[in-house]
Amino acid sequence: MLRRPRRNRKSESIRKLIRENAVHANDLIQPLFLTTGVNKKEQIKSLPVAHRFSTDKILFEIEECIKLGLHSFIMFPKIPQDLKNPEASYSINPDNYYLKAAIEIKDRFPNITLISDVALDPYNSDGHDGLVKNGIIQNDETLVLLEKMSILQADAGFDILGPSDMMDGRIEAIRYALDSNKHTETSIMSYTAKYASAYYGPFRDALDSAPVNDQNIPKDKKSYQMDPANSREAIIEAELDIMEGADFIMVKPALNYLDIIHLLNTNYETPVVAYHVSGECAMLIAACQNNWLDYNTAMPETLLCIKRAGAKLIISYFAKDFLNLAKGL
Ligand code: PBG
Numbered sequence: 001m002l003r004r005p006r007r008n009r010k011s012e013s014i015r016k017l018i019r020e021n022a023v024h025a026n027d028l029i030q031p032l033f034l035t036t037g038v039n040k041k042e043q044i045k046s047l048p049v050a051h052r053f054s055t056d057k058i059l060f061e062i063e064e065c066i067k068l069g070l071h072s073f074i075m076f077p078k079i080p081q082d083l084k085n086p087e088a089s090y091s092i093n094p095d096n097y098y099l100k101a102a103i104e105i106k107d108r109f110p111n112i113t114l115i116s117d118v119a120l121d122p123y124n125s126d127g128h129d130g131l132v133k134n135g136i137i138q139n140d141e142t143l144v145l146l147e148k149m150s151i152l153q154a155d156a157g158f159d160i161l162g163p164s165d166m167m168d169g170r171i172e173a174i175r176y177a178l179d180s181n182k183h184t185e186t187s188i189m190s191y192t193a194k195y196a197s198a199y200y201g202p203f204r205d206a207l208d209s210a211p212v213n214d215q216n217i218p219k220d221k222k223s224y225q226m227d228p229a230n231s232r233e234a235i236i237e238a239e240l241d242i243m244e245g246a247d248f249i250m251v252k253p254a255l256n257y258l259d260i261i262h263l264l265n266t267n268y269e270t271p272v273v274a275y276h277v278s279g280e281c282a283m284l285i286a287a288c289q290n291n292w293l294d295y296n297t298a299m300p301e302t303l304l305c306i307k308r309a310g311a312k313l314i315i316s317y318f319a320k321d322f323l324n325l326a327k328g329l
Pocket of ligand 1: 204
């Protein structure tokens, strides 16, 4: 045998020499769930690695993450039921507690990157990312709200806005709204290829944001999020988002969609972000709790493979844990 590929695997030192990919703190974005009140750190049953924090507690959490080398966070609010309505009006209330929390966070930690969520679902009593009228999600009417939300979020100091709504034309609408309000420096991380996936369950538990069970309200998000059967549409979405001014393009979920991550990374220069979503983390945790998988090896392997597929950045509920683990090695 002239070629023996095993020679390049014969010791850890040689394996390190030929290793092509690694996950660093700079690759990771930590998601955070925010809730109202004070002194709260609530467990999320279907996502044991994550918590909902009140603003005072989220500051401690961010501080801990910073000590591990993380410096980038994406924050989602749980909105109390009595503040939700079909107009999602709390989303554009300048006094809303999500915006106030952002101001506090950026005041305390000016050097971190704080990423927002731009979509109506946490605020919408119908549980959809867009306004619902006669059972139909209203694209262009929703854009008006998204523009207002975006300006308020930029005012509050979010560094990057994350439109997760999948309405057509929203990147251009938001970019234009930001630029006309002196926010030319606020970035946009677009949820470019966001699929109508079954893996968002624990996230919707965390925010109590699932579409409501009502015969006049669509029970799923298939009329705006992408069909898991398709990859060509991801190219259309990426073309549009980049043309409309997106600074980052996201693929979501990550693991069942590694081909899409690869496709976008191969075709575009704009950095590709993978969202390793709640259900993907939950199923790994569940298997580990049953001793069917080993958490300390399966979890880092998962993040590494998302990186190898072509993700420049990974949003994962495991970010903090990954660095904790790396520190212990
Ligand atoms: C909604 C939104 C969702 C997630 C992020 N933003 C859920 C949905 O589309 O229903 C899911 C993230 C996760 O599952 O971790 N705008």
